[in-house]
Amino acid sequence: MRRMAGLLLFLAALTGAAAAVPMPELDVGQGGHCVNDPQVMRQNHMKFLYQQRDETVRLGIRGGKYSLAGCVDCHASKVNHSVLGSDRNFCQGCHTYAAVKIDCFECHSSKPRALSAVQREGGHP
Amino acid sequence: MSDQPDNGRRQFLSRGTAATAAVAVAPGVLLYDFARARPPAEPASSAVRWGLLIDTTRCDSGCDACVSACREENALPLPLKPTDPQWIRKVELTQEGTGRKVSLPMMCQHCAEPPCVDVCPTGASFKRADGIVLVDKHRCIGCRYCMMACPYKARSFVHEPVEDHSGATPRGQGTVESCTLCVHRVDEGRAPACVDACSREGHRALLFGNLNDPDSAISQRLRSVASVKLRADLNLDPGLSYVGL
Amino acid sequence: MTTRLSPRTELRNFALLLAAGLLVAALGLWAAHFMESRGHIVTGMNNQVVWGLPHVFAIFMIVSASGVLNVASVGSVFGRAVYKARAPLAGLLAMALLAGGLAVLMLDLGRPDRVIVAATHYNPTSVFAWNVLLYSGLFGTVALYLWTLMDRTMGAWNKPAGFLVFLWRFVLTTGTGLIFAFLVARQAYASALLPPLFIVLSLAWGHAIFLVVQHAMLRWNAMELHPGIQKRLKNLLGVFVLSVLYLVAAYHLTNAYFARQSAFERYLLLDGGAVTALFWLGYVGVGTLLPLALIFLPKAGGQRCVLGAALGVIVGAFSLLYVFIIGGQTYPLQIFPGYHAVSSFADGAITPYAPSLPEWALGLGGLGIAFLITLVGVRVLNFLPRDVPGQPVESN
């Protein structure tokens, strides 16, 4: 019983703290119809991404729907053509809010695939 | 060159052509044969073993088309320092005694018994079912033990942060990398970039194909000409063979 | 404690040593951070020399860690009182060296942030992965052993625990040797002589470190070593140095014998520049001949001489490891026998290597960590070797 009360208090503190930080206003880029329900994606995108990543890299299974490049294609900001850059950008914004480090983009491109070379270099669209 | 819009849009690729025994890119040139075209959702299968036959008698010592094609495909920097990556390099050989000159491209030999895979503590280095040896960079801790173990100096360590992410293969600081046999192209039914570049130059020194299919062009050619594997004394059964050494 | 220093001076000295150790360790951590953020471009390493100076330090510490336990093993397994009195110190030193060595090894990774992957994804065919188990196992077994030594109620378990440590460290040193022995790719490493060589190296280096630390501790407490014990410990060092010399000679002679390897031996022993100098001056001169002279020459063998000999062995250890690890990599791989090879990737050419400042800092930082653990351990717990007065020193 004590433990339950403690847990409840802890949760209350957590949500309280979260409420104190304003929810990020994300630039969802092109957006549109996501490959799964947005709430499911918010909670589980890392699991989906990890699983597909391992299947692709190690087994050679291609064309799955949970592709990181796919996320970037749809959600790169139309302003800077990236999912990174500021606390409004799709990936960075939410990860800053949740205080979770993303290292995907140390190796993967944070810019959409269909972009021209000029845009990739960070030039004008 | 991952800017090609069709790169991630594999579903538009016609699988029909890939299912034929060979794709003729130019009259009389059998480039690449598919014994069994694989739908993208299926895992690579051990029924296939990808290999490369390198004919050094056709390789021109002044040419580095394969090297620059690889650099472009994977967005690698121009190698200026001993810390810069080289997935494929040209080696110029002079035979001791006779002075005979040989020029050849050198890269990961995609060993069937790869020492890099044996020594890797995390299983980051692995061999795909179809014989392609890769580094899973999500798992690589950058210990460089594989580089110590590879007898062909096939691997590079990423010594600096990577700025250019436009390449076909994601690359990142602190991990080890090497020739992927252009696994992303192979899975699409295309030949590695170096192979295409070499035939574009008209040398056709590189022949890519399925070693497990006795009727493939590479298997037929391996039957008809004398070839060697590098450091055959180590019994690693490389997927690459060389003619004219 | 029978100390002649006043408690104030003693405390001040301790604080000074502690500060020095902390500084060196902090510099090492800074270097590691610098290497992680900028990449290994700030080191002297490259795609040919992939293991640099940090590996020299790390392997020195790990190999010695098992060697220092020698004294403890003789005490517990063979029941010799003189050695048993030194067992706690030996155990502490082993843990300290292992911690220092592993820290360097880990911080030199390209992705030290991912080191946990080595535990979650374990490749059972990798010698490197076996060693991770062996190293953590040594910590456990030594801790257990120290417990049986320090807790009287555990006394009965001392002998089995000592035996376990004894076995474990042989396996561990063999494992370290195997890391290299399995590298068929490079000329220097694929040799069946490496595991036994690493075992005798560990005995010699570990014993030398033990003697240096014991000397410092006794001096600190203004104590003298019983001449009989002194002689025994010194002769043991001499025997170890000779065994190492024998195996090193065997390794190079067998290499030189095989035609395939003779060019490589020529490089190491004749025209390798720094590598050659380190071999002859560092290992043969300072690391072998000097200690042998200091131990066995008629008028030598006093306390000072033994200390000098032990320090010489340590200098020799670094020299030999540098020749083995760096020299073994600067020499090109032989991929095309019968041909002379040229390329833009150092085929057929010697690759120059010079350790950079961060590499030195990281390596020394590891030694700093080992030093700190020893210093604090010795002060907080009772690790000073105490010989029971009047007890006969067995002769052999």
Ligand code: SF4
């Ligand atoms: S050539 Fe080297 S990197 Fe490639 S599979 Fe063989 S050992 Fe591994």
Ligand code: SF4
């Ligand atoms: S550097 Fe990476 S791929 Fe190579 S052995 Fe270490 S963890 Fe494996």
